Amino acid sequence: MVHTAVFAVCAAASVAAGVAVFRVDSMARATLALLASFVLAAITLLLLDLSYLGVLVILMMTMEMMIMIVFMIMYMMNPAGLMPMTMVHNNRGALAISLAVFAALVTGIFLVPWPDTRPGTPADPTLQLAEAIMGSKMLVMMVIGMVLFATMVAATVLSTARGRYDRYGDRLRRSRPDDPIRGGVGR
Amino acid sequence: MSLELYLLLAAALLTVGLYGALSQQSIVMLMMGLELMLNGVIVAAGAFWFYASADRPDGQVLVLVVVTAMAVEMAMGFAVTTAIFRSRDVDMVDSATDLKD
Structure with a gap:
């Protein structure tokens, strides 16, 4: 209750x-x-x-x-x-599509014959998950690891203002980087 | 509580997020809509695990995958927003229509 x-x-x-x-x-x-x-x-x-x-x-x-x-x-x-603002486009269309999707989902939820008998919950669901990702579902965990690493690299590359091609030229052949403000003591 | 109630909550969250993703002009607000949609998927996956297959870990692993997808979506979304804002001062989806042509 x-x-x-x-x-x-x-x-x-x-x-x-x-x-x-x-x-x-x-x-x-x-x-x-x-x-x-x-x-x-x-x-x-x-x-x-x-x-x-x-x-x-x-x-x-x-x-x-x-x-x-x-x-x-x-x-x-x-x-x-501080001031009211709306930043929407095609508000009515979006509302109509969302409501239609909601109606379709609700219809599906109540029409599908879901299983009646509930399987017993394990004593420790966390242990069940831990054993799965370190055993039968290890591939999922390995892919997640690779994806997160790729995300870190890609996000850094995308958000960098001046990358190495800006600094060292398209062929990376410049001997000194072309920076707006040169670094080092003798700049 | 029942599976249907949980799925109703998931459907409501998904459609609220869908409305946001379709209607918002700001790229960041659009990403909030996408996150709400993924939140609905998390609720649905958790409910499916509990009510349909609690003896197997698949539902829990799916929740883990969706949580990761959320993190990746936010990191990449902000990186792309930063890149396009830096190069062209664009922060609205209506101004970023290059692929339309």
């Missing part, structure tokens, strides 16, 4: 916070609303005995949204939300 009440409150609040992301004027507030939506959705995961994954999502999203606030304030023209 308590579980159901907590789920209902968290689910409703999570969706409401998700809607608020696109309704508030301030970019910092939008990011914090997104954080609230993530944390409330993660609490519903905690109700499913997924203690490790729930806490992982909460911690990761808290860090991610703190970084996101910085980027939001950097890139938005109205970061403080």
Whole structure:
């Protein structure tokens, strides 16, 4: 009973916070609303005995949204939300498509005959996950590792203002880098 | 609680995110919509694990993959935003339509 009440409150609040992301004027507030939506959705995961994954999502999203606030304030023209603004295109079309998708998903949810019998939950779901990623699902973990490494390299390359080709020429043959301000003591 | 209720929550989160991804003009707000969509997938995968296959770890591994996808999406999204803003002062999706031509 308590579980159901907590789920209902968290689910409703999570969706409401998700809607608020696109309704508030301030970019910092939008990011914090997104954080609230993530944390409330993660609490519903905690109700499913997924203690490790729930806490992982909460911690990761808290860090991610703190970084996101910085980027939001950097890139938005109205970061403080001092004046009302809407930055949407094709609002009605997007609303119609979203509602149609929601209706289709709800129809599917209630029409599909889901399995009635619930398999027994393992004594320790975290141990089950740990044994899986170190055993039968190790390939998934290895791919995730490679993808994260590639992401780090690609993100650094994309966000670098002046790369080595700017500094050393297209053929990297320049003996001294072409920098706006030369480094070193004798500059 | 039941699987249907969890899937309803997931569907609601996914469609709110879809609305944001389709309607927002700012690249960063668009990414927020994408993150909300992935959040719905996380809830659905967790619920499927608990109600349909708790004896196997596949659902949990799927949640882990989606969480990673979220992190990668945010890192690459901000890197691309930084690159395009630096080179052309573009921070709106309407100004970045090169592939349309």
